Amino acid sequence: MAVKSVIEAVREAITEEMTRDSKVFVMGEDVGVRGGVFLATQGLSEEFGNERIIDAPLAEASIMGIALGAAFRGMRPIPEVQFSDFVWPSVNQLIGEAARTCYGTNGAVQVPMVIRMPYGGGIRGGLFHSQNVETHFFHTPGLKVVAPSTPYDAKGLLKSAIRDNNPVVFLEHKKTYRLVRGEVPEGEYTLPIGKADVKRAGSNVTVVSYGLTLHYCLEAAEELAGEGIDVEVVDLRTLTPLDTETVLESVKKTGKLAVVHEDNITGGVGAEIAALAADQAFEYLDGPVVRICGPDVPTMPFAQTLEDAYMPTADKIAAGLRNLAAY
Amino acid sequence: MPRKRTNSAQANVGSVRTARANGAPVKSPFPKGLKSTDLVDYYTRLVQARSLDERIWALNRQGKVPIAASSQGHEAAELGSLLAAEKDGDCFLFPYYRDLALKVAAGLTPAQTMMSFMGKAGDPYSSGRQFPLQGADLPHNIIQISNVVAAGLTQSVGYALGCRMAGENTVVLVYFGDGASSQGETHEAMNFASIHKLPVIFICENNRYAISTPQSSQMVVEEVASRAAGYGFPGFTVDGMDLISCYEATREAITHARNQGPVLLEMMVDRFMSHTTDDDDRRYRPEGEVERARERDPVVTFGRTLLSQGILTQKKIDQIAAEALKATDEATDIAEASNPPDESVLHDSVYSP
Numbered sequence: 265m266a267v268k269s270v271i272e273a274v275r276e277a278i279t280e281e282m283t284r285d286s287k288v289f290v291m292g293e294d295v296g297v298r299g300g301v302f303l304a305t306q307g308l309s310e311e312f313g314n315e316r317i318i319d320a321p322l323a324e325a326s327i328m329g330i331a332l333g334a335a336f337r338g339m340r341p342i343p344e345v346q347f348s349d350f351v352w353p354s355v356n357q358l359i360g361e362a363a364r365t366c367y368g369t370n371g372a373v374q375v376p377m378v379i380r381m382p383y384g385g386g387i388r389g390g391l392f393h394s395q396n397v398e399t400h401f402f403h404t405p406g407l408k409v410v411a412p413s414t415p416y417d418a419k420g421l422l423k424s425a426i427r428d429n430n431p432v433v434f435l436e437h438k439k440t441y442r443l444v445r446g447e448v449p450e451g452e453y454t455l456p457i458g459k460a461d462v463k464r465a466g467s468n469v470t471v472v473s474y475g476l477t478l479h480y481c482l483e484a485a486e487e488l489a490g491e492g493i494d495v496e497v498v499d500l501r502t503l504t505p506l507d508t509e510t511v512l513e514s515v516k517k518t519g520k521l522a523v524v525h526e527d528n529i530t531g532g533v534g535a536e537i538a539a540l541a542a543d544q545a546f547e548y549l550d551g552p553v554v555r556i557c558g559p560d561v562p563t564m565p566f567a568q569t570l571e572d573a574y575m576p577t578a579d580k581i582a583a584g585l586r587n588l589a590a591y
Numbered sequence: 592m593p594r595k596r597t598n599s600a601q602a603n604v605g606s607v608r609t610a611r612a613n614g615a616p617v618k619s620p621f622p623k624g625l626k627s628t629d630l631v632d633y634y635t636r637l638v639q640a641r642s643l644d645e646r647i648w649a650l651n652r653q654g655k656v657p658i659a660a661s662s663q664g665h666e667a668a669e670l671g672s673l674l675a676a677e678k679d680g681d682c683f684l685f686p687y688y689r690d691l692a693l694k695v696a697a698g699l700t701p702a703q704t705m706m707s708f709m710g711k712a713g714d715p716y717s718s719g720r721q722f723p724l725q726g727a728d729l730p731h732n733i734i735q736i737s738n739v740v741a742a743g744l745t746q747s748v749g750y751a752l753g754c755r756m757a758g759e760n761t762v763v764l765v766y767f768g769d770g771a772s773s774q775g776e777t778h779e780a781m782n783f784a785s786i787h788k789l790p791v792i793f794i795c796e797n798n799r800y801a802i803s804t805p806q807s808s809q810m811v812v813e814e815v816a817s818r819a820a821g822y823g824f825p826g827f828t829v830d831g832m833d834l835i836s837c838y839e840a841t842r843e844a845i846t847h848a849r850n851q852g853p854v855l856l857e858m859m860v861d862r863f864m865s866h867t868t869d870d871d872d873r874r875y876r877p878e879g880e881v882e883r884a885r886e887r888d889p890v891v892t893f894g895r896t897l898l899s900q901g902i903l904t905q906k907k908i909d910q911i912a913a914e915a916l917k918a919t920d921e922a923t924d925i926a927e928a929s930n931p932p933d934e935s936v937l938h939d940s941v942y943s944p
Contacts, residue, residue: 326779333749371940
């Protein structure tokens with residue numbers, strides 16, 4: 265099997281789906297000849313033409329609104345938000361309109377649209393190129409939210425997202441784009457949206473994460489294995505719909521749960537998973553549910569010291585899991 | 592398409608259009624392609640829409656309709672453009688919240704209309720999930736997802752883009768008020784439509800009020816239509832109280848849109864009622880303004896035109912009014928007796944299969 269990067273997997277998924285279905289098209293800022301600022305659409309303009317790889321004016325609200333309108337007509341648009349930090353001008357179209365379209369038309373109008381967003385930090389992006397935006401979409405019924413951590417997952421899930429008849433927010437952690445490489449099989453495959461993946465089996469502690477920090481969890485688990493602590497690492501892969509079954513199964517096995525994410529701790533995905541465990545696995549818990557998450561500051565700052573202080577790292581995760589295991 | 596503008600003063604219905612200076616009737620004041628049956632049909636729809644609109648307001652005061660936005664005073668603009676779209680036969684509509692008459696005339700039954708206003712299961716737009724006549728009426732080529740003003744503009748442009756990608760020649764008509772013309776998305780929609788020469792007609796029903804805020808506090812230009820120049824496509828101001836003027840302008844705009852790209856049509860209308868049933872416009876409109884506007888009531892003036900042309904008799908006009916009232920009465924009864932959505936559907940259609 266060929267080893268590929270996350271960005272290569274994303275590009276492959278888009279290319280294959282655009283080849284398979286003429287209704288699929290990409291629209292965003294600099295996605296054409298430039299190939300996107302992260303090169304997710306490199307070469308696609310040449311292959312599919314500028315009518316299907318559309319360079320949009322720098323106006324996110326219209327990128328989202330126009331993609332949405334095309335979806336009403338049965339197209340399958342993939343609007344790219346250049347950085348998730350720039351999604352805010354378009355949030356009315358996404359949260360206000362797209363998420364409510366199916367419900368608000370009693371199912372008459374579908375929104376087969378994938379909103380791709382490079383997100384997250386650890387790349388010296390400062391307040392406006394590092395944002396974790398997932399909670400806002402996670403909180404919104406009507407949207408699906410996917411956040412893969414590996415090239416294999418990214419490709420299989422993006423292909424499924426493009427075939428889905430709902431608005432799917434597809435979050436690509438920008439630090440994983442080239443840093444994370446992995447095996448991607450040749451040829452056709454898809455992965456189901458809404459299914460978590462146990463990336464490492466273990467028996468003492470469950471740690472749930474997604475995106476970049478999933479890899480930090482795996483590093484921490486490796487470190488703790490040397491200390492005799494057997495950590496199970498659950499990769500959510502999809503935030504909405506949340507695979508509660510896989511999370512609960514793991515918690516019931518280990519009795520101890522930690523959640524790790526880069527997004528702010530308060531009201532985040534971790535809070536929801538803690539509530540899930542409290543609600544449906546209360547009798548199985550042998551310790552407090554621990555959250556190792558981004559602090560409640562607006563976004564990770566630019567200065568290296570402050571960015572490091574913000575980020576959940578393998579060391580911070582290992583320390584948290586060590587304490588939990590000892591509880 | 593000529594770059595002329597008609598201002599509301601000179602395009603007064605009836606007197607100017609139907610008689611020569613010496614008082615002799617002109618041969619026909621109506622454009623080619625319109626038959627007298629079309630005119631009677633649209634007059635009938637106009638009267639029915641008005642009848643429902645008035646009843647809905649009354650039902651609100653009786654506590655039977657939670658909220659309503661009236662289209663009284665906007666009907667000529669809405670039905671004139673709808674007539675053009677129907678004659679064309681390949682148009683898709685993105686109306687806004689004041690388009691009651693448009694949505695009714697596009698094909699809803701009076702009973703469906705009333706069920707929508709009462710939040711009943713039989714509401715064809717959203718089955719009682721949304722404000723009245725909001726959601727989608729796909730059998731009549733209509734989508735209006737929300738009442739966040741101008742949100743439908745970018746969507747309509749995307750719809751036109753989708754139609755083009757699908758190899759279709761559909762022209763999209765998107766409606767908005769002068770209030771929505773201030774939104775950033777209005778600019779973004781017009782800019783993108785122009786870049787891609789998309790067949791979109793932006794129809795601004797300008798009643799000179801964004802709820803209570805007068806046009807002078809919304810913009811310094813006198814005409815929203817003048818903004819089209821900034822996007823490199825034509826803009827026209829039309830007398831929105833004259834159904835035939837709106838029809839003609841929209842027909843021309845459809846041809847232009849299909850062949851050359853977007854058009855902005857500003858239809859000057861008057862809002863006869865408060866913003867919604869929850870508003871009281873006496874707090875902000877000068878005394879006598881609405882009364883003066885009602886002198887150009889499109890229901891009256893269009894009827895008068897048809898009468899003066901011998902297309903309708905007074906007897907027929909009275910009959911149309913009586914039948915509309917009867918249909919409104921029956922629709923009210925049907926809707927009141929119909930079922931609200933069952934609680935069990937609360938969770939349905941959050942996602943598409």
